[in-house]
Amino acid sequence: MTELTDVAESDLRGIRDLDIDDVLAYVHRDLKRLPDYTELYKRYLRQRWDVYELDFSQDVADWRERMTQEERDAFVGISAGFHHGERQVEVELPVFMLGGSEESKIYMSSQIEDEARHTVFFDRFYREVVGMPGDSVQEVLDASFEHVSETFVGPFGLLAYQADELRKDPEDPAARVRYGTTYFLWIEGVLALSVMKITLTYCRERGFLPGYYTGFTATCRDEARHVQFGMRFLRDSVQEDPRLLLQIHETLRTILAINGAASRRLALESLGWTPEEVRRLMIRQLHMKLTDVGIAIPPDIREMVSRIEPELAGG
Amino acid sequence: MRFFTPEWAEAARAAVDAGPERAGKLPTYWNWIDRARTGYTATWALGVRETGEYLVLRWKDGKCAEAEITSDPSAADYVLAAGADTWRELREGADPGRVVMYRQLRLERGDVLAFFRVIYFFVESLAALSRLRTD
Ligand SMILES: [Fe+2]
Ligand SMILES: [Fe+2]
Numbered sequence: 398m399t400e401l402t403d404v405a406e407s408d409l410r411g412i413r414d415l416d417i418d419d420v421l422a423y424v425h426r427d428l429k430r431l432p433d434y435t436e437l438y439k440r441y442l443r444q445r446w447d448v449y450e451l452d453f454s455q456d457v458a459d460w461r462e463r464m465t466q467e468e469r470d471a472f473v474g475i476s477a478g479f480h481h482g483e484r485q486v487e488v489e490l491p492v493f494m495l496g497g498s499e500e501s502k503i504y505m506s507s508q509i510e511d512e513a514r515h516t517v518f519f520d521r522f523y524r525e526v527v528g529m530p531g532d533s534v535q536e537v538l539d540a541s542f543e544h545v546s547e548t549f550v551g552p553f554g555l556l557a558y559q560a561d562e563l564r565k566d567p568e569d570p571a572a573r574v575r576y577g578t579t580y581f582l583w584i585e586g587v588l589a590l591s592v593m594k595i596t597l598t599y600c601r602e603r604g605f606l607p608g609y610y611t612g613f614t615a616t617c618r619d620e621a622r623h624v625q626f627g628m629r630f631l632r633d634s635v636q637e638d639p640r641l642l643l644q645i646h647e648t649l650r651t652i653l654a655i656n657g658a659a660s661r662r663l664a665l666e667s668l669g670w671t672p673e674e675v676r677r678l679m680i681r682q683l684h685m686k687l688t689d690v691g692i693a694i695p696p697d698i699r700e701m702v703s704r705i706e707p708e709l710a711g712g
Numbered sequence: 713m714r715f716f717t718p719e720w721a722e723a724a725r726a727a728v729d730a731g732p733e734r735a736g737k738l739p740t741y742w743n744w745i746d747r748a749r750t751g752y753t754a755t756w757a758l759g760v761r762e763t764g765e766y767l768v769l770r771w772k773d774g775k776c777a778e779a780e781i782t783s784d785p786s787a788a789d790y791v792l793a794a795g796a797d798t799w800r801e802l803r804e805g806a807d808p809g810r811v812v813m814y815r816q817l818r819l820e821r822g823d824v825l826a827f828f829r830v831i832y833f834f835v836e837s838l839a840a841l842s843r844l845r846t847d
Pocket of ligand 2 (some may be wrong): 512
């Protein structure tokens with residue numbers, strides 16, 4: 398438990414020394430209990446960090462001199478997903494804040510701020526370390542878009558259209574649950590945590606990119622609050638109206654149906670990951686949320702889950 | 713050929729039916745699209761917000777059977793619309809996946825989950841019809 402207390406209480410300097418596996422354990426520790434929205438908001442106030450305090454000077458040297466071209470390509474190929482992902486979850490979240498309880502709205506204000514800060518984190522990394530050109534946040538995003546694989550484009554697009562649907566009636570419980578399944582369960586609970594595990598394990602094992610490691614590990618700790626909020630929201634929604642479980646299922650059917658498409662190959666082997674390991678990682682991330690939160694899934698979805706493609710980023 | 717004329721609509725039908733150039737993307741990606749397309753029966757209406765005109769594409773059993781230009785898209789399963797700027801960007805080579813991800817083409821009517829279940833088939837169809845030469 399000591400490690401997990403360290404995870405909860407570290408400042409940015411201390412986060413640099415944390416093991417990413419302890420942070421991932423911290424994400425899941427509270428899934429069975431699921432803290433309420435006010436507790437998560439209080440935690441946010443203690444854990445927020447300053448993205449402009451990060452120092453990328455060693456990262457620049459590692460990127461240019463110590464990493465191979467193959468490693469750089471794989472790293473950009475996978476992290477570009479969340480360069481765009483952080484922006485997507487930032488801009489599509491305000492519409493969700495319009496519905497729900499007052500406690501939920503107060504908590505949501507903190508998550509919107511987190512996601513904006515995460516967007517700045519990637520903007521700084523892509524600008525200062527990778528060296529992508531651009532004067533504005535949008536220009537840097539445009540420069541990295543070609544590296545974003547379908548694994549991310551599909552779910553982020555789905556979220557954008559679900560947010561538009563929610564805009565018509567922000568209190569519609571079924572639309573909120575469908576949106577929440579894509580956002581909190583799949584994009585945060587599976588895609589984000591998988592990208593974190595892959596890139597941060599690489600950084601830690603090789604001793605590379607300390608600025609990225611610190612910022613994205615702090616991001617992962619923020620993600621613990623987001624995923625716990627989301628799983629609490631889904632659990633409470635289904636407890637209140639069991640028919641909403643079908644909305645989770647329909648959303649998962651669409652997500653899993655589009656998950657297999659990848660137009661390019663990306664060799665994650667150079668970061669130390671085989672396709673089979675990536676596949677197991679994603680399945681485990683999804684299973685942990687579903688079982689800990691008690692979301693039952695029918696046989697056809699279980700079958701789709703077991704077929705999850707190894708091509709997290711197309712390879 | 714002028715954009716959003718009957719002649720262009722027929723060329724768009726033929727282009728989406730043939731699909732885009734397959735070079736440069738993994739065969740497994742096209743397999744996914746072929747599976748999504750097999751037996752696909754639905755009608756898409758793709759509009760220009762400023763003029764209120766829609767290109768209606770009717771898919772029947774995986775073939776794009778009919779196309780027309782209309783200002784009444786009410787018979788379509790999925791009604792989408794974008795501004796003239798977005799259509800111009802697409803004709804100039806903008807990535808259609810990016811256009812979807814940034815919701816530049818809005819779904820005005822239709823089931824979001826069902827629409828997304830074939831999303832890359834839709835994206836590649838949008839690519840195919842955007843590449844038609846127009847003046
Ligand atoms: Fe985030
Ligand atoms: Fe998040």
